[in-house]
Amino acid sequence: DAEITQSPRHKITETGRQVTLACHQTWNHNNMFWYRQDLGHGLRLIHYSYGVQDTNKGEVSDGYSVSRSNTEDLPLTLESAASSQTSVYFCASSESMGREDTGELFFGEGSRLTVL
Amino acid sequence: RKEVEQDPGPFNVPEGATVAFNCTYSNSASQSFFWYRQDCRKEPKLLMSVYSSGNEDGRFTAQLNRASQYISLLIRDSKLSDSATYLCVVLDSNYQLIWGAGTKLIIKP
Numbered sequence: 143d144a145e146i147t148q149s150p151r152h153k154i155t156e157t158g159r160q161v162t163l164a165c166h167q168t169w170n171h172n173n174m175f176w177y178r179q180d181l182g183h184g185l186r187l188i189h190y191s192y193g194v195q196d197t198n199k200g201e202v203s204d205g206y207s208v209s210r211s212n213t214e215d216l217p218l219t220l221e222s223a224a225s226s227q228t229s230v231y232f233c234a235s236s237e238s239m240g241r242e243d244t245g246e247l248f249f250g251e252g253s254r255l256t257v258l
Numbered sequence: 259r260k261e262v263e264q265d266p267g268p269f270n271v272p273e274g275a276t277v278a279f280n281c282t283y284s285n286s287a288s289q290s291f292f293w294y295r296q297d298c299r300k301e302p303k304l305l306m307s308v309y310s311s312g313n314e315d316g317r318f319t320a321q322l323n324r325a326s327q328y329i330s331l332l333i334r335d336s337k338l339s340d341s342a343t344y345l346c347v348v349l350d351s352n353y354q355l356i357w358g359a360g361t362k363l364i365i366k367p
Contacts, residue, residue: 177357183359249301251300
């Protein structure tokens with residue numbers, strides 16, 4: 143069965159360290175997304191990609207970067223982790239996001255990051 | 259004002275009851291609307307899309323009111339397994355999904 147997996151599921155790091163969260167999907171979806179989820183907020187879009195070599199900034203992209211070298215993977219890098227980046231991070235993928243689309247995103251199980 | 263607003267709850271509802279909650283959105287040019295369900299410490303999953311004419315899926319009914327800019331979700335004959343957080347999601351005119359913070363529902367036996 144196709145799936146989307148994130149790793150690590152839990153990570154504790156220190157302020158200033160570089161951290162990379164991996165996301166791998168076998169749906170063969172063109173669209174991939176990274177969100178963060180914090181209490182009291184809806185999911186907030188960090189970065190997204192509509193295909194290989196395509197990356198775009200979302201609503202809360204400062205301090206994060208992504209790269210898309212193949213269809214399956216969209217790693218998220220925190221260049222210099224800050225305590226404000228303590229959050230749950232979700233990766234998602236979808237086929238398309240047009241008028242005819244169901245709007246369905248398929249999410250990974252999440253990565254819980256704590257920055258001390 | 260948030261683009262998508264939901265009552266955070268929690269809604270505490272006895273098993274078998276009917277419960278409804280709304281979600282308001284600020285952008286009148288929003289194109290599509292969805293309800294997602296998120297169990298505690300799990301990922302969100304699509305529950306249902308919301309069509310202009312309203313739609314039903316078993317015990318769940320979703321409705322859209324464009325004039326007043328809100329969508330609603332009605333759950334009939336609620337089950338213990340319906341306990342979750344329900345996320346309202348709006349596809350804006352730039353094809354970006356805007357997420358509400360969610361409404362927590364607790365079904366009590």
